[in-house]
Amino acid sequence: MNQSAENAAPAVEIEALTFAWSAAKAEQERFRLEIPAWRLERGARVALTGPSGSGKTTLLTLLSGVATAQGGALRVLGQDLAQLSGPARDRFRGAHIGLIFQMFNLLPYAGAVENALLPLHFAPARRAKAGPDPAAEAARLLGRLGLPPEAYGGAPVSQLSVGQQQRVAAARALIGAPELIIADEPTSALDAPNRDAFLDLLFAEADRSGAALLLVTHDEAVAARFETVTALGAILSGAARGAETTRAEPPQAARLEETKP
């Protein structure tokens, strides 16, 4: 992939995508996902909403290149994921995508810094971007997220509080400045003050690295913080294509009007 094309291409670009789970998994996920067209610009912040079981997680699975679509095109940073081999997609995910999970998914026995450094082992490109001393970069991120490693760095993360674990998960997604950050209901375990603080830090760090942020949420208060809120249903019907999004739109006021009854 050529560097200028990568810079020019949107973070995510989908055309006529069709996807169905293979027979083995079809039992649980009995639906097809069809997206006419959708794009996520670089540096954009989009909250993705939708009822449970509507396919949000399936979309994230496709975006992260764990599963590939049967038809159409899905380009992340200009790279058509279907064109890559399985291992190459894994490498691509490691190099360009930061994932934050609802359940954090940290290695319980490893410390905060160790967990934050995890993606760098699999992605030399992100390792290079993390600077000469990746551990110091992990410490910086954790510090900015209110978790100075001198206080918590060594202890296994299983000993940290839920809010602290969430911040470690964020640091892991942010380290090495991935171009796309995907978060699946990352604030569902947090109370309101912690949730707001977490989002502030997430936005600040995403802005700092210029990453696009796609965040799945059921929480209207979380969605209200985003400049764009897109329902998965609208994407599937073709009503939301992403391209019409304007970042100039006044973020909070507009959305609050729309979401409040």
Added chain:
Amino acid sequence: MTLLRALLSLSLRSLWARRLTVALAALSIALSAALLLTVERMRDAARASFASAISDTHLVIGARTSPTQLVLYAVFRLGDATNNMTWRSYQDIAAHPDVDWIVPISLGDSHRGYRVVGTDLGFFEHVKYRRGRSLAFAAGAPFDDLFHAVIGAEVADTLNYKVGDEIIVAHGVGAAGFSLHDDKPFTVSGVLERTGTPIDDAVHVSLEAIEAIHIDWRQGAPIPGLSISAEQVRQMRLEPQAVTAAMVRMNSTLDILSMQRKVNEYREEPLTAALPGLALQQLWQIIGVAETALAAISALVVLAALIGMATMLLASLNERRREMAILRSVGARPGTVFGLLTLEAGLIAGLGAALGLLLHLVLVAAAGPWIDHAYGVDLSLAPLQLEAGLWLGAVALLGAVIGLAPALQAYRLSLTDGIGLRL
């Protein structure tokens, strides 16, 4: 390289987090590896102990029989001689200019289950054990009276004999129920230091004494009506008629084969000259099957322990699906997950092997003196060989190979789970 280091670090952290089950798996591998090493070491040491009993002896000569059998009954007192060699033949060989020394062995009597060995003073001077060590007296001195006896360390310890004690020799070699030479008791004149050879289990008397106690016997029984007292027998000329075998050392090793040929072609009577080393080689071939079976059993024990480890890893896989999904989410390939599990199995097996080596060394250091004392097998005779290192390497490697099964399962799980967002 950094990936490998990261995987190793992750493996170690993960193993540490599950240290109890891992420790148990490693311990069972350690026990089996220690068993394997100890069996090998015991085998080598047992062989070395056998060889040590005939240190310095070039030839063992006796009546015509197979060399292995001759060495077994003459040196190790295993089995019985079917024939003796005549005293004339013995003297003929002894007179040969190329012979450095010759020591007679006359068997056939016993004392409370221990063999009585008729020999001469040269026995204490010439016979060596363990790479040339000379026999030494723990107490007393060699026999210098017709009815003196020198006993081995085991005889002294077990029967609680000391210098000056009186012993009665029995005719034949069973423990009980034989006719006793009770008219001619012996006095213990010396006790030998422990050697770890059959010498420990023997009562040594002079050839003349053997002749003396049999002077009023014919064909294994006392001659009725004939009784010659110990005092009377001292006045008689006691030249032996036959000996069971002779241990011979030549002046030069170059003379060994020519002497062997001369003895084997001896015209006066059919004799056999055995090269002790060669005879033992044949013995190892005979008992090699049993040794191989023993080694195979310990190898199977190792295999069982390794399969136990694989079972442990397989059982823990379900709990670890989240861990594998996490690695996948940060860019690890299913192949990396596979490698991680294989590495883990290799580490556990390697740890087990290393612990096994440690256990083996502790065992040898702690039990070695006792084994030497009880069985005459000196473990220090067979120092740890390079082979032991190969065995341990093989255990670790086999562990990694057996770890392929859980690793393959992890690979499949991580393919279907993907980054398993809600696992």
